[in-house]
Amino acid sequence: MPATLPPLPYEPSALEPVIDTATMQIHHGKHHQAYVNNFNNAVASKPDLAAKSAEDLIKNLTTLPDDIRAAVRNNGGGHVNHSLFWTMLAPKSTGGGGEPSGELADAIKSAFGSLADFKTKFQEAGGKRFGSGWAWLIVKDGKLAITSTANQDNPIMPESVLSPTGASAGKPVLGVDVWEHAYYLKHQNKRPDYLAGIWEVINWKRAAELFAAAK
Numbered sequence: 001m002p003a004t005l006p007p008l009p010y011e012p013s014a015l016e017p018v019i020d021t022a023t024m025q026i027h028h029g030k031h032h033q034a035y036v037n038n039f040n041n042a043v044a045s046k047p048d049l050a051a052k053s054a055e056d057l058i059k060n061l062t063t064l065p066d067d068i069r070a071a072v073r074n075n076g077g078g079h080v081n082h083s084l085f086w087t088m089l090a091p092k093s094t095g096g097g098g099e100p101s102g103e104l105a106d107a108i109k110s111a112f113g114s115l116a117d118f119k120t121k122f123q124e125a126g127g128k129r130f131g132s133g134w135a136w137l138i139v140k141d142g143k144l145a146i147t148s149t150a151n152q153d154n155p156i157m158p159e160s161v162l163s164p165t166g167a168s169a170g171k172p173v174l175g176v177d178v179w180e181h182a183y184y185l186k187h188q189n190k191r192p193d194y195l196a197g198i199w200e201v202i203n204w205k206r207a208a209e210l211f212a213a214a215k
């Protein structure tokens with residue numbers, strides 16, 4: 001079944017002023033739609049693969065035919081990453097921002113010392129990723145860890161694909177897009193400002209669900 005663009009779970013203006021309306025419209029309607037289209041085009045010539053989800057295919061990237069592997073990595077990865085990203089954000093009116101609670105809060109404290117220390121390390125990981133990519137909180141070997149991936153790579157891709165780029169494999173709990181298209185209209189070149197502000201719209205309830213499923 002072809003991949004489809006999932007609707008945004010809120011209005012494009014709902015994350016103002018942290019993420020501006022025009023950025024959300026272009027990011028979702030143009031960039032994410034392009035990953036969906038390009039993924040579908042890449043797998044169209046392989047009927048046995050076209051029946052599988054983008055998530056299944058990027059988990060098994062190393063088994064894919066050479067002629068579509070890069071396109072699936074970039075565009076299947078882009079589709080999976082953005083489908084997750086929209087759900088990782090929420091307007092303040094529906095619970096965005098604030099602090100994690102429960103087991104996720106305890107695990108963050110145990111792994112990083114405090115929520116503030118976690119945020120600092122996460123922002124550093126995103127800030128240091130050269131070029132385009134993502135910052136992630138993942139579960140690796142049963143514990144929380146921070147990593148960043150290049151381009152549209154996702155931590156569910158095989159370790160052998162990720163490690164040459166300096167990334168770690170694991171199960172995502174939180175992912176933040178650090179491509180320029182995610183922040184340039186509002187923050188221009190100031191990626192650190194975007195990362196410092198994103199916490200006001202992070203959907204910790206969604207992160208807690210992903211953590212519970214990943215443990």
Ligand code: MN3
Nearest residue numbers: 031177179182
């Ligand atoms: Mn993006």
